[in-house]
Amino acid sequence: MFGAFAIISQSMALYLCILYTGILSFGLWSVISLIYHVRLARTTRLPFVVLPFSLLGAPWQLAQFIVVPVVKSLPEPLTRNWLPFLLFNEFWHNGYEPFERLKSDTFLAVSPGGLILYTCDPDVNVQLFRDGNFGKPVKLMSLLNVYGPTITGTDGPESRLYRKITGPFFSENTLRRVFVQSVSGAKILLDALIRPDAHRQLRTLSARLSLNTLTQIVFNYQTDSDLVQALAFQDNIPDGKTLSYSQALHGLVEVLGVIFLVPHWILRLSPFRSHRRAVACYSELGSYMNRLKQARECTPSEKSTHGTSSDEDLLDLLIQAGASSVDKATPVLTNTQVIGQIFLFMFAGHEANANVLVSIILLLACHPGVQDTMQRDLDRLLGQTPSDTWSYDENYSALMRTTVGAVINEALRLFTVIPVLPKCVLPGGRWLSITVKGQHHPLPPNTIALANTSATHRHPKYWPKRPVSMGRGRRSSWSDIRNDPHQRPFAVADFDPSRWMDAGSADETTQTGSTNFLKPRAGAFIPFSEGGRGCLGRRFALVEVCAVVATLFKTHSVELVIDPGHDSDREEEAWLEARRHAALALSKGTTFDTSLRVSRTVPIKFVPRDNETEK
Numbered sequence: 001m002f003g004a005f006a007i008i009s010q011s012m013a014l015y016l017c018i019l020y021t022g023i024l025s026f027g028l029w030s031v032i033s034l035i036y037h038v039r040l041a042r043t044t045r046l047p048f049v050v051l052p053f054s055l056l057g058a059p060w061q062l063a064q065f066i067v068v069p070v071v072k073s074l075p076e077p078l079t080r081n082w083l084p085f086l087l088f089n090e091f092w093h094n095g096y097e098p099f100e101r102l103k104s105d106t107f108l109a110v111s112p113g114g115l116i117l118y119t120c121d122p123d124v125n126v127q128l129f130r131d132g133n134f135g136k137p138v139k140l141m142s143l144l145n146v147y148g149p150t151i152t153g154t155d156g157p158e159s160r161l162y163r164k165i166t167g168p169f170f171s172e173n174t175l176r177r178v179f180v181q182s183v184s185g186a187k188i189l190l191d192a193l194i195r196p197d198a199h200r201q202l203r204t205l206s207a208r209l210s211l212n213t214l215t216q217i218v219f220n221y222q223t224d225s226d227l228v229q230a231l232a233f234q235d236n237i238p239d240g241k242t243l244s245y246s247q248a249l250h251g252l253v254e255v256l257g258v259i260f261l262v263p264h265w266i267l268r269l270s271p272f273r274s275h276r277r278a279v280a281c282y283s284e285l286g287s288y289m290n291r292l293k294q295a296r297e298c299t300p301s302e303k304s305t306h307g308t309s310s311d312e313d314l315l316d317l318l319i320q321a322g323a324s325s326v327d328k329a330t331p332v333l334t335n336t337q338v339i340g341q342i343f344l345f346m347f348a349g350h351e352a353n354a355n356v357l358v359s360i361i362l363l364l365a366c367h368p369g370v371q372d373t374m375q376r377d378l379d380r381l382l383g384q385t386p387s388d389t390w391s392y393d394e395n396y397s398a399l400m401r402t403t404v405g406a407v408i409n410e411a412l413r414l415f416t417v418i419p420v421l422p423k424c425v426l427p428g429g430r431w432l433s434i435t436v437k438g439q440h441h442p443l444p445p446n447t448i449a450l451a452n453t454s455a456t457h458r459h460p461k462y463w464p465k466r467p468v469s470m471g472r473g474r475r476s477s478w479s480d481i482r483n484d485p486h487q488r489p490f491a492v493a494d495f496d497p498s499r500w501m502d503a504g505s506a507d508e509t510t511q512t513g514s515t516n517f518l519k520p521r522a523g524a525f526i527p528f529s530e531g532g533r534g535c536l537g538r539r540f541a542l543v544e545v546c547a548v549v550a551t552l553f554k555t556h557s558v559e560l561v562i563d564p565g566h567d568s569d570r571e572e573e574a575w576l577e578a579r580r581h582a583a584l585a586l587s588k589g590t591t592f593d594t595s596l597r598v599s600r601t602v603p604i605k606f607v608p609r610d611n612e613t614e615k
């Protein structure tokens with residue numbers, strides 16, 4: 001008996017000893033590393049803050065779930081100068097505030113894990129995007145490589161190869177098709193949006209529209225009838241499958257982190273239904289992509305066989321790169337690389353568009369004055385012409401120079417779908433320099449650089465607050481929202497499309513443009529990033545969103561649903577209350593995982609324009 005106790009206490013002592021040694025070694029390593037990195041930071045001559053953890057390191061990723069609630073319960077003055085730099089998912093919510101507090105638009109965060117440069121200075125953004133020596137921290141982006149390497153999850157010659165193969169697809173011809181398809185899809189969406197309670201599914205409906213448009217244009221797969229079914233939640237599920245194409249893709253996007261981190265055999269054996277569903281989404285989407293590829297390999301699209309390369313879709317380009325021919329015995333891309341890009345485009349090509357569309361609809365519901373102005377512009381430009389005669393060549397550029405373009409740009413400014421854009425000084429490479437206010441600052445290898453789009457787009461110097469010009473009466477006052485800290489970062493109150501329309505002459509904040517439409521200073525408006533790793537689908541996205549917004553709002557308006565129980569003489573109060581709730585959904589209820597999205601439901605309704613409720 002005593003012998004057993006002795007053995008147990010000996011093993012306990014051993015475990016404790018190992019634990020203490022581990023903690024001590026980690027502590028010692030942290031202190032030595034921190035001293036080393038502080039010295040390194042001094043050589044850059046940039047201002048810096050010292051953090052206990054590295055934002056991107058494994059210790060913080062594991063510890064934050066326990067540490068953050070504890071630290072957040074401390075008095076704010078103790079944490080506000082450092083905690084915001086560790087809360088990746090709150091970068092959007094914090095906007096420019098942390099930079100303002102530090103009184104610097106570019107600084108380093110130093111931790112035992114290394115150096116991270118934070119910037120919202122347009123000039124520094126431009127250097128990071130345009131200087132090809134800065135790389136991509138691919139480990140951070142490798143989440144997207146779940147089926148094979150992707151453009152986004154790779155760097156250097158490999159990502160350049162993928163861009164070279166897929167880039168030609170984004171031609172004017174493609175944009176023409178995007179416009180027409182988006183108008184047609186938007187009409188189907190409108191039928192769904194006027195259903196009672198459609199607001200509960202606003203994001204799902206938008207994501208399904210956007211995925212269908214993408215799939216029709218990029219892969220010549222799916223039809224408008226598939227969209228009708230998908231928006232009625234009566235998706236077609238082929239024999240042998242348990243999920244439809246959109247269910248599999250959207251289901252996978254929700255659980256991408258789990259699929260990336262946990263071996264799939266564990267998920268299959270897990271007692272949790274959500275884990276088994278995650279792996280089902282993964283394998284069924286894989287099977288949809290393989291079938292799509294094989295079907296096209298058997299019957300290449302007419303366009304590609306007739307050699308009219310400008311009409312080829314993206315799938316043709318990928319399949320050609322993955323095939324051997326007389327000239328090239330070894331294909332340029334392997335099967336895994338082809339599938340990797342198919343997945344990347346399915347994901348990157350629809351998720352952000354859907355999220356932007358949702359934010360535009362909700363912003364317009366909160367800003368009826370802006371909506372009126374936009375609709376007057378739509379009437380002026382499109383008159384009574386039927387929407388199936390609208391076209392990219394006739395209408396797109398003209399629409400983008402009116403309130404339609406202003407609304408889209410302003411939504412992209414405030415709802416930055418990707419709140420930080422990561423770059424890096426390559427490990428094992430040479431030091432790189434950035435110039436801040438004329439001073440050179442050398443950055444050592446391994447430095448991660450985060451261009452903070454949310455802070456850049458709220459920088460008071462480049463995006464000053466202006467007197468409200470589109471709104472009337474009490475609705476033009478936003479003090480109820482601005483005075484409530486839960487409404488940070490006040491995106492609804494700050495929404496001011498008119499700033500894009502009446503741009504004066506070029507000054508420090510702008511560039512000279514050919515029209516009066518605002519052309520922000522380089523690096524100050526970066527929703528699509530730019531340079532060699534900028535968004536390949538920028539124009540695709542803009543054309544799609546423009547066509548959808550024009551179609552929805554030419555015939556219909558969106559309104560906030562006000563509490564039916566309000567007194568008849570308190571209509572205005574009830575509307576302001578509804579706006580407060582909507583603004584809260586567009587602030588506190590906005591979350592960032594794979595991209596920024598409004599996660600809360602907002603009661604809205606679409607009504608025909610000739611039947612609008614009195615405002």
Ligand code: HEM
Nearest residue numbers: 151152348349352353417527528529533535536537540541
């Ligand atoms: C409103 C919609 C969109 C927004 C706001 C957006 C934004 C972005 C941003 C900020 C990046 C750079 C990410 C980074 O540097 O880490 C990016 C990359 C990319 N986007 Fe988009 N995007 C949108 C729509 C699209 C569409 C419609 C497509 C394709 C049809 C697309 C394809 C891509 C691809 C392929 C990349 C990777 C480029 C590379 O890594 O070299 N995007 N997008």
